[in-house]
Amino acid sequence: MNKTGFSLTDLETIIAERATASPEESWTAQLLASGVERASKKLGEEAVETVIAAVSGKKSDLTSEAADLLYHLLVVLKIADIPLRAILEELEKRTTKSGIAEKASRKQN
Numbered sequence: 001m002n003k004t005g006f007s008l009t010d011l012e013t014i015i016a017e018r019a020t021a022s023p024e025e026s027w028t029a030q031l032l033a034s035g036v037e038r039a040s041k042k043l044g045e046e047a048v049e050t051v052i053a054a055v056s057g058k059k060s061d062l063t064s065e066a067a068d069l070l071y072h073l074l075v076v077l078k079i080a081d082i083p084l085r086a087i088l089e090e091l092e093k094r095t096t097k098s099g100i101a102e103k104a105s106r107k108q109n
Contacts, residue, residue, distance in 0.1 A: 008070065008074070008084055009084060011070070011071065011074055012074050012077075012078070012083070012084045014028075015028055015032075015071075015074050015075060015078050016078065018032075019032050019078065028075065031072075031075050032075060032078060032079060035079065036076065036079045036080065039072065039075050039076050039079055040076055042072050042075075043069070043072040043073055043075075043076050046065065046068045046069040046071075046072045047069055049065045049068070049069075050062070050065040050066055050068070050069045052065075053065040053066075
């Protein structure tokens with residue numbers, strides 16, 4: 001993996017590999033072992049921090065917090081046994097119509 005070729009799929013793979021590590025040695029393993037409630041709370045904290053960073057207008061803070069948010073989202077998805085592929089497929093389906101039409105269709109369902 002080089003800096004220009006790193007992807008969310010690479011991160012998903014790293015999270016899966018670290019899931020097998022000792023929780024004493026890996027934050028990822030510790031977070032995965034703690035379960036969905038704790039991992040989800042951490043995801044929520046990171047979401048709030050990302051919003052605060054966005055509002056502050058400081059790009060370096062937003063970049064850092066967005067990275068934390070994506071990482072913690074992938075951890076929660078790992079706990080829920082939802083592969084990134086499923087999220088990408090859902091996003092791809094949504095690109096076939098405008099965001100406004102897509103959101104309106106979800107309200108009808």
